[in-house]
Amino acid sequence: MLTWLPKPMVGVIAILLYSINFVLWFTYLFLVALCKWIIPNQKWRRAWQPALNIVSPSWVVGNTIVMRLTTRIQWDIEGLETLNPKTWYLLLANHQAWTDILVLFKVLVTKISPIRYFLKEELRWVPLLGQACWILDFPFMRRHSSTAIARHPELRLQDIATTRKTCEKFKHTPITLINFAEGTRFRPTKYQKQKSPYQHLLKPKAGGIAFTLSAMDGQIKEILDVTLVYSPHRANFWDFCCGKITKVTVKIRTLPITEAWAGDYLEDKVFRQQFQERINQLWQEKDETINKLL
Secondary structure (H helix, E strand, C coil): CCCCCCHHHHHHHHHHHHHHHHHHHHHHHHHHHHHHHCCCCHHHHHHHHHHHHCHHHHHHHHHHHHHHHHCCCEEEEECHHHCCCCCCEEEEECCCCCHHHHHHHHHHCCCCCCEEECEEHHHHHCCCHHHHHHHCCCCEECCCCHHHHHHCCHHHHHHHHHHHHHHHCCCCCCCEEEECCCCCCCCHHHHHHHCCCCCCCCCCCHHHHHHHHHHCCCCCCEEEEEEEEEECCCCCHHHHHCCCCCEEEEEEEEEECCHHHCCCCCCCHHHHHHHHHHHHHHHHHHHHHHHHHC
16 A cells, blocks of 8 residues: 555556556557457457457456555445346446546446446547547537537437447447536536536436437336535545545446337427426436445
8 A cells, every 4th residue: 555655646647547557458458459350340340349349348447456456445336236247238427527437337348248337439530549549439420519509500410320329239248338418527616507407416317318329219217316526525636546535335236117208309399498408307306326425
């Protein structure tokens, strides 16, 4: 344990160790991907897939070792007993910091089907990270702003087409698609600008959720509603690396996706309003859960 060191020093060491772990597994991932794609034969490529599948859990093992060296975290996790790694899930979680990604992978990587995030298109060009996510088939999305769509309505159809094309490859193998419905990490300035009706959350964006469920054409049967809470509250990734976070709470509940979740979000105004109300209600319950935990 390195927690006896000054916290800024612990933070630097942690980031260095996380980076080394990432680079090591990226190198392995790149070499396996190169072997997989060098011969244009489907049987050959399928034979290499198991070698790619071990990357995420192995990366998590490395991260967990770093966490044990640099932090003293009390983990409070609830809801793992109902999870099935052979099921398609849509995971909806609140988004506070980059720490969320490390936490979700650590807690869930062996409990559910392979995890894939919806990533902003800009992240595709981040060195190493973008290439790793591309090799692992993480979906990259180019979302247009509501202002741009208002000026050019055809852009909405482009967003839908992109979502459908992205989700097509996930229809035959169980997958867990993670959607940070707030669209970005929580920041006080964003919270004030939005005039969010919630105490601890930004407003959720229902459209992306609806388009994903539609694109998967009924393949996703359950939603994983995940609530993340850190102590101290509002701690960021640097605080996590420095060992300042003393407790991580992860509350998971499984919600069935019924016929009420299916409909034409774009053209059916009644369904769109009902869908938005359903997501807003989910977010209200999440906000109340966070309030109780704090």
